[in-house]
Amino acid sequence: MKILVTVKEVATVEDEFEIEGTAIADQYLGADLNEWDDYAVEEAVQLQEAGLADEVVTVTIGPEDCEQTIRQALAKGADRAIRVWDDALEDVDVLDVGAKTDILEAVVEDEDPDLILTGVQSGDDSWGATGVALAEDLGFEWAAVVNHLEHDLDDGVASVRRELEGGVEELTDVELPAVLTIQTGINEPRYASLRGIRQAQRKPLDVQGLGDLGVDAAAVEGAVTLTEMYEPESESDVTVWEGGAEDTAGQLAELLREKGVAP
Amino acid sequence: MTDVLAITDHRRGELRDISYEIITAGRELADETGGDLHLAVISGTVDEFAEKLDRDGVDAIHTVDYGEEFNHGVYSQAVTQLYDELAPQYVLAPNSVNGLDYAPAVANELDLPIVTDAVGLETDGDTLAVTREMFGGKVETTTELEGEAIVTIRSAEWPVAEGTGDAAIDAFDVEIDEGALGSTVTGFEEVGGGDVDISEADVLVSVGRGIEEEDNIPIIEELADALDATVSSSRPIVDNGWLPKNRQVGQSGKVVTPDVYIAIGISGAVQHVAGMKGSDTIVAINTDPNAPIMDIADYAIHDDLFDVVPALTETFE
Numbered sequence: 001m002k003i004l005v006t007v008k009e010v011a012t013v014e015d016e017f018e019i020e021g022t023a024i025a026d027q028y029l030g031a032d033l034n035e036w037d038d039y040a041v042e043e044a045v046q047l048q049e050a051g052l053a054d055e056v057v058t059v060t061i062g063p064e065d066c067e068q069t070i071r072q073a074l075a076k077g078a079d080r081a082i083r084v085w086d087d088a089l090e091d092v093d094v095l096d097v098g099a100k101t102d103i104l105e106a107v108v109e110d111e112d113p114d115l116i117l118t119g120v121q122s123g124d125d126s127w128g129a130t131g132v133a134l135a136e137d138l139g140f141e142w143a144a145v146v147n148h149l150e151h152d153l154d155d156g157v158a159s160v161r162r163e164l165e166g167g168v169e170e171l172t173d174v175e176l177p178a179v180l181t182i183q184t185g186i187n188e189p190r191y192a193s194l195r196g197i198r199q200a201q202r203k204p205l206d207v208q209g210l211g212d213l214g215v216d217a218a219a220v221e222g223a224v225t226l227t228e229m230y231e232p233e234s235e236s237d238v239t240v241w242e243g244g245a246e247d248t249a250g251q252l253a254e255l256l257r258e259k260g261v262a263p
Numbered sequence: 264m265t266d267v268l269a270i271t272d273h274r275r276g277e278l279r280d281i282s283y284e285i286i287t288a289g290r291e292l293a294d295e296t297g298g299d300l301h302l303a304v305i306s307g308t309v310d311e312f313a314e315k316l317d318r319d320g321v322d323a324i325h326t327v328d329y330g331e332e333f334n335h336g337v338y339s340q341a342v343t344q345l346y347d348e349l350a351p352q353y354v355l356a357p358n359s360v361n362g363l364d365y366a367p368a369v370a371n372e373l374d375l376p377i378v379t380d381a382v383g384l385e386t387d388g389d390t391l392a393v394t395r396e397m398f399g400g401k402v403e404t405t406t407e408l409e410g411e412a413i414v415t416i417r418s419a420e421w422p423v424a425e426g427t428g429d430a431a432i433d434a435f436d437v438e439i440d441e442g443a444l445g446s447t448v449t450g451f452e453e454v455g456g457g458d459v460d461i462s463e464a465d466v467l468v469s470v471g472r473g474i475e476e477e478d479n480i481p482i483i484e485e486l487a488d489a490l491d492a493t494v495s496s497s498r499p500i501v502d503n504g505w506l507p508k509n510r511q512v513g514q515s516g517k518v519v520t521p522d523v524y525i526a527i528g529i530s531g532a533v534q535h536v537a538g539m540k541g542s543d544t545i546v547a548i549n550t551d552p553n554a555p556i557m558d559i560a561d562y563a564i565h566d567d568l569f570d571v572v573p574a575l576t577e578t579f580e
């Protein structure tokens with residue numbers, strides 16, 4: 001069985017930042033492996049360790065810069081990686097769900113995996129829709145927000161738990177091939193070992209352009225444009241206590257005593 | 264093509280709040296497009312649901328009597344067929360765990376753009392502007408698109424619709440291809456029970472990822488001891504196994520309403536806030552003065568928890 005994991009490098013923002021136009025100014029941005037994808041990679045690697053998967057392949061849409069993030073996934077045990085990038089993607093400000101789906105569909109057609117794992121959402125733009133849209137596109141089955149997967153995949157069926165709201169979980173059987181969107185907490189993602197990091201340097205990382213995949217450049221333009229970005233207006237009337245930790249702790253203690261909740 | 268079709272949400276025999284909120288969002292949008300607001304209620308006791316959903320501003324309710332509980336295949340097929348029949352301009356769906364399990368599939372099937380987790384909607388009839396958040400609520404954005412679209416709506420952003428309406432209720436004749444339903448719901452389970460019920464606590468000392476390591480959890484426990492309070496947490500703490508599931512506050516954890524909620528090293532992501540915004544007094548201790556938690560906090564300390572928390576504990580010893 002082959003597993004394909006979508007891996008995204010997400011932008012992280014410092015506490016203090018400035019917005020330039022419709023983006024956060026570069027100097028306030030960092031980059032990291034998307035939290036939810038980290039759990040998806042771990043789940044795939046565990047399936048491989050359980051002897052169920054022969055190969056774990058990652059796919060990332062992103063520029064060369066994100067190769068260090070891809071290597072993180074390889075260091076945690078994925079076998080090889082595909083990175084898709086193209087000049088046509090350079091100027092796209094929102095890569096919307098439809099555009100991502102078109103690109104990923106082409107990769108899936110080349111790779112022909114039995115199981116695709118994606119994160120539930122990405123930490124920066126949090127669309128939360130790509131996995132399910134991709135499944136529909138491929139004619140695969142799917143399940144969103146999966147926080148448990150039985151590792152026997154009996155008779156080509158994945159028994160999963162979907163985490164609903166309010167502490168309720170839904171038990172669902174999903175026929176393979178399928179796309180599962182993975183929720184945090186499904187496992188405990190490993191840290192990459194030094195050995196893993198060394199090995200990751202030698203693992204194949206294949207770069208593909210839209211032309212290689214047979215994807216029309218027009219497909220990536222998407223239907224959605226970003227027209228504004230701003231800091232949300234705070235309606236709060238929060239009282240901020242100032243001073244050193246002793247002072248602020250003292251003010252909080254006073255409040256708690258006033259409220260009768262502290263001795 | 265000016266109508267709005269809004270899909271309602273229910274679970275285990277109960278309509279969920281978002282079903283009444285989506286009526287308000289849908290009505291506002293339909294007023295701007297000059298069209299009608301259609302609701303759909305799919306699976307379960309649809310006639311009973313339809314009666315409850317018939318609130319002010321709803322023009323038509325389409326019931327799809329097929330199956331008991333949510334199945335994404337049934338929902339996708341039903342919404343797609345409703346779309347073909349009604350030709351609405353916009354389809355609204357809840358940004359719930361189930362909404363996200365079918366809305367993207369419908370969008371793909373119908374070749375419509377999808378925008379998720381909307382907190383605001385505006386249209387001049389052609390262009391739809393959707394307000395949504397990025398970076399866990401640090402910034403708000405406007406995204407625009409032309410023509411038809413499917414949008415998922417964040418819960419608790421629009422008020423629930425009130426008043427009795429006089430909608431036309433009709434049974435929609437759906438054709439479900441059972442061969443295409445490759446997933447089967449086999450049951451439900453409540454999780455997060457156990458010894459402590461944080462939803463009963465008067466004072467919660469709640470810890471988030473700012474605590475950095477499991478070894479640091481005791482400083483939170485010491486504070487809770489000193490205050491005779493209960494320890495709760497945001498999701499990452501539970502994901503890491505540092506506290507049990509029954510301590511998790513939020514959308515997929517517990518809803519709490521204590522007299523005092525002290526959020527320590529918690530950013531205030533929407534899924535966390537969903538569980539604690541009803542607290543009487545909210546105190547935030549966070550190094551980031553722009554963290555979204557500050558929007559709902561009554562009192563705040565913009566400082567390092569490793570300095571503030573021990574100092575606070577000390578004042579009670």
Ligand SMILES: Cc1cc2nc3c(=O)[nH]c(=O)nc-3n(C[C@H](O)[C@H](O)[C@H](O)COP(=O)(O)OP(=O)(O)OC[C@H]3O[C@@H](n4cnc5c(N)ncnc54)[C@H](O)[C@@H]3O)c2cc1C
Binds near residue numbers: 471548568
């Ligand atoms: C479907 C779904 C369901 C979810 N359900 C839930 C849920 O039920 N409950 C929940 O909580 N989350 C839930 N989440 C996750 C949620 O989106 C956030 O990821 C999570 O709430 C973040 O937790 P946090 O605030 O502890 O961590 P972070 O967002 O990482 O915030 C840590 C905060 O600590 C501050 N900090 C760091 N160091 C210090 C220091 N030394 N002193 C003081 N402050 C410091 C930082 O400034 C930051 O604000 C869900 C997500 C999804 C997609």
